[in-house]
Amino acid sequence: MAIIIQITPKYEFKVPVYAKCISPDVFDGKGLEEISKLRVLEGNRNRTLGDLFDIKLKDKDDAETIIHLLGSFIKVREIGANMTRGKIIIDGDVGMHLGEGMSGGEIIVNGYADSWAGGAMKGGRIEIKGSAGDYIGAPYRGSKEGMRGGTIIVHGDAGREVGCLMMGGLIRIYGSVKHFVGIDMLDGTIVVHGDSAGKAGGGMRGGRIIICGYIPSILPTFTIEDIRPSVNIDGEKISGPFYRFIGDMADKGEGRLFISKNKNPHLSFYEKYL
Amino acid sequence: MDLLIKGGYVYDPLNGINGEIMDISVKEGKIVEKVNEHEAHVIDASGMIVMPGGIDIHTHIAGSEVNSGRLLRPEDHIRDVESKTLITRSGVGYSVPSTFTTGYRYARMGYTLLCNPSMPPLEAKHTHEELDDTPIVDKVTFPLLGDWWFVLEYLRDKKIKECAEHVAWMIIATKGYAIKIVNPGGLEAWGFGRNVKSLDDPVPYFNVTPREIIRGLCIVNKMLNLPHTIHVHTNRLGQPGNYATTLETMDCVKDLAINDKPVIHITHCQFSAFKGDSWATMRSGAEEIAKYVNAHSHVTLDMGQVIFTDTTTMTADGPWQYTLYELSGNKWVNHDVEVETSSGIVPFRYRRKSYVHATMWSIGLELALLIKDPWKIYLTTDHPNGGPFTEYPRIVSWLMSRKAREETLKKINKKARAKSLLPSIDREYTFYEIAIATRAGQAKALGLRNKGHLGVGADADIAIYNINPKEVDPSNDYKVIQRAFLRAAYTIKDGEVVVKDGEVVKAIDGKTYWINFEESSINPLLSVSESLKRKFREYWTVELENYFIPERYLKHPVSINIKAGVWPL
The missing domain is CATH 2.160.20 (Pectate Lyase C-like)
Known part of the structure; x- marks a missing residue:
């Protein structure tokens, strides 16, 4: 059994956010707690995923992890970088x-x-x-x-x-x-x-x-x-x-x-x- | 605050201390006999290695050519990003890191003094600005003087004293430390699309040979009483068969040595130790070079070890960099610095499976292992030419462990493995020898009396590594060695703890050492001004008044006063 992870930005980003960690490979096997603590860069500052985004988990009966991004991600870069499996769906613009x-x-x-x-x-x-x-x-x-x-x-x-x-x-x-x-x-x-x-x-x-x-x-x-x-x-x-x-x-x-x-x-x- | 480092295994080769358990006391940035234990900050170093702060005798960390390299390699930076912390600034790596990152990374490895070995005098201001922005570590920089028109002209006319005065003026003007010679004569010839082919091949229009330049500047170096020897990047570097030229270069100044003191430093010797007559027949010339160096004491070397990685090559050797571009087909930069030198940059990847690259890897280690006296060969990668300095711990493990070498040997090109001398070498460096190759030897070669040792009166630049030499067997546990040398347990700079457990805890500014000349028979500032003014109008596009760097231009300058004397000719 795998999960759907739904992510929405908490506010409108003014500077680029580097979120390489938004990737099924990184999320696999992690709970909400761990996912929220993943490191992202907002400009040149170290932040965590939980600082910038609301994250929800939903169970589903499927083998692969689905990451569902909702909202404007136009400032968010490197989403899904180096991913090897799973699925990312983005409803909105992406950086x-x-x-x-x-x-x-x-x-x-x-x-x-x-x-x-x-x-x-x-x-x-x-x-x-x-x-x-x-x-x-x-x-x-x-x-x-x-x-x-x-x-x-x-x-x-x-x-x-x-x-x-x-x-x-x-x-x-x-x-x-x-x-x-x-x-x-x-x-x-x-x-x-x-x-x-x-x-x-x-x-x-x-x-x-x-x-x-x-x-x-x-x-x-x-x-x-x-x-x-x-x-x-x-x-x-x-x-x-x-x-x-x-x-x-x-x-x-x-x-x-x-x-x-x-x-x-x-x-x-x-x-x-x- | 006073510091007391208690109970560490101290390796201090300049004072002959080999792994004894000792306490080191620090007061006001200097090492002292004793401090009050109750008032001092005590660092418990029991079960750890205490060494003087590391010294890198040859590392391209600042200046216009490094900066051009940074501009050329955005794809290199994206792989290696460091974010801002409360103490450190953000920056990027990998092979050409930004200035702040360079300082932090060296400090994390326990290094406290760096030599920036090639500074075109015209770009000295830029170089010093970048050195000022390289935190924590101390710096010295060597102006490139081997192809300066003044030097060529005076040496052609056999006017050694005038040459010495001008070199002295240039060292003061650029706030330099030693005489750097790159491919003597070849860089000037490159201005005409040519190169010199041997030590006796005259430079076009100047009619002076590389041999005369090396000998002339070696004599100048002695006349000026400079603390370091001439720092030479040999002719024909990187060409198969160049080991003969390297031997000739070392031999041509043999008679200038007095009391077995070194008179020449051959830098990144690995690149100058190729045998054979084409890339297909290229072989290691390390044995011949090691044989010569073992038999003579007027030479010091540094390795210029190659690491299998993607790096950026940059030297002042314009013709060689052009050859490298032709070999790799990669993007390239080539530049002529008016009157003074040239330069070039080419990104380069050393591959395990390439016969030539694997042989180069082998040559560097063969040199370090076959030269018996560790005071003669120092650990460098010629950063970033052979690989970035962050790979030094790996070289330490190769030197200390036959097993580590065999592990890498297994993965390299078959033909190169079959021809490599490494399987026949059993020698493994001890911690004492590593301390010589990474700090004490360099300090001795550079003539810095307060650096590279832990005796009373030395600068309190100390590195503590979390290895217990009684428990760890370096030849088997080479990975432990690698980890420990990559992240020093403590780095202490001028009596302050700057790195703890591999993280920067305090970012202070380092000093820049430069050579000043005391009143003597050679008085560069007075005697050269008239001829210089005239020549500046004739030769340069800049004015003399804009050229000289005043001491106040540097953030933390420390002058080393030298009494220049006329060396008996």
Whole structure:
């Protein structure tokens, strides 16, 4: 038998709160007393989870621990960091570095997720029902090891540099993305069902980016390879047709960039190079 | 308040005390014969080891290059965050920790004096500002003088006395402590995209060889009567086959030694002890270096031990750092400090399974174990080049326990393991030898008379570790040793308890020692001003008036007055 742990903020946070401990791995096997005493940082001060949040436990007949966050967590960072199992459900907005480095389990956000959602994750699944900020799946500043595996699904729009330095896994955006989707990526797949603001795949050396919507232009360091009727992602077929580009040539890359042909008639001049 | 440390096993090599149970009395920050037991604060150290405060002879903790390293490595800091407490300030680690964290962490390990070994003179103000913000520990800093245009020109023209005057002026101007030489000649050559290939390869446009620079500055060091020897980072550092250059470097100043006193300190020697002619054939040259050092007494070394971890390399050796960038493909910084030196930074990960890295790990320990006299080789990692200083306890355990070495040997690259000399070495350091390698030896090499020992009159910088040498067998219980050296039971700085049970209980400011020259035949402040003024206009982008650091600029400066004499030539 496991439990549902319900957490609500006691007040509106003015400074960032680092709550790495909000994770099923940490909560497992702990009582309310112990959970309330877990250490969090509010700005540069040491606090406990109980100082900042109301915590309730509910029993349930299920094998996995569920953490239910209720309210605005937009200032709360690193929720579910490094988690390997269990489930976190967030009803509200959530702060940066959600599920950073996670290798298993599931996070569902019924709201907006700030930047670095699923940063450098290795496995598991994150589903964001609203929009997301910048750097989805990207590593921490300065690090060169991005997302390695797992799935991130965003139902709304996403910001810049989605899948920066990505090394594996799948990112799926149903809305549109801003600049530099898949920058410096090495492997893995990014699917954008909406539009892209451009500069897709800058510096990419491997992997695939599929853009089903409009893109203003392709970087000059990409060359067109052929036109494909559809793309296959883990058995699912996305029908095109797509222009297939290879790049980024400036980095001797072999990444593949699929751009919808129908939505981008202004790119038809590439066909003469085929 | 007076302090009385009762009943500890005292290891004080400079006074020849080897594990005797003794009481140590402290009054007004100094060690005294006796204090009144009823009025003093008594620390019960029974069943514990009492040593002088640790000294790190080579650790990059402050200055513009360390700061650039901090800027370059946010991903390094995020792994290691320290929050504010009532006593300490918040900060970050790991390989390039913030200044306050550096001070606290050293103090927690029982260290009380640090040498910041590479300060470009132009960046001296910045360095001192950071040193002032490094709490608890005392500091000294070595200006980089081996590639300074003045030095190159005067040594080319064989004007040793003028060179000595300018070096003395520079040491006063930058509030330095010793002469640091990095890849002599190579840094200037790097300004033209080149490097020097041997000790006799002339520096472009200056026509002076590395040999002349090392010998010249060694003579200058003697003329100025500086307490430390020249502190040398050898030519061809980090290149396979460089052990021969290192031997040549040590040999080239042999004749300058008098009464078997050291005249040269080869720093982070592990990086200068490679045999072979390419990375594939690279082997350990530790045996040859140890043989030379065992037979000669004019050299001291420090290890520059490698730790298998992700760290940040930073040296003033611009060409070597560029090579390292080419090897690793990592992000990098390279910088030319006008007229004076260069520098570079590359993040680097030492991997167990890499043949070269594992061999480097082995070389450091081989050097420390094959050199018989512990007064000649000191424990460092060249923080953060070989690994962060917080790993020192692990090195202590490797030195003290054959079992600990074998434990790590099992995990390293097979080829490196097969070629390593470590399985053939049975030697294990005793606590007495560890005390030499981590404090007494350094104090002796640095010429700091009040540091590194517990005799009457010494500064009351004391470290107490919770190990009972009668009960703990270091060769088996090396993990106990590691834990104890990582968190000192007590650290006492200037007679005040600053660390208790591995936690900082009082954050005081440390002092900065610098060398001042008494009136003598060499009077740098008077004699060099005219030529300096003219050259400053010609060479530097800064004005002479903005260059000199007045003593009041430092928080707690302590000058050490030296009487410079003309050394017989």
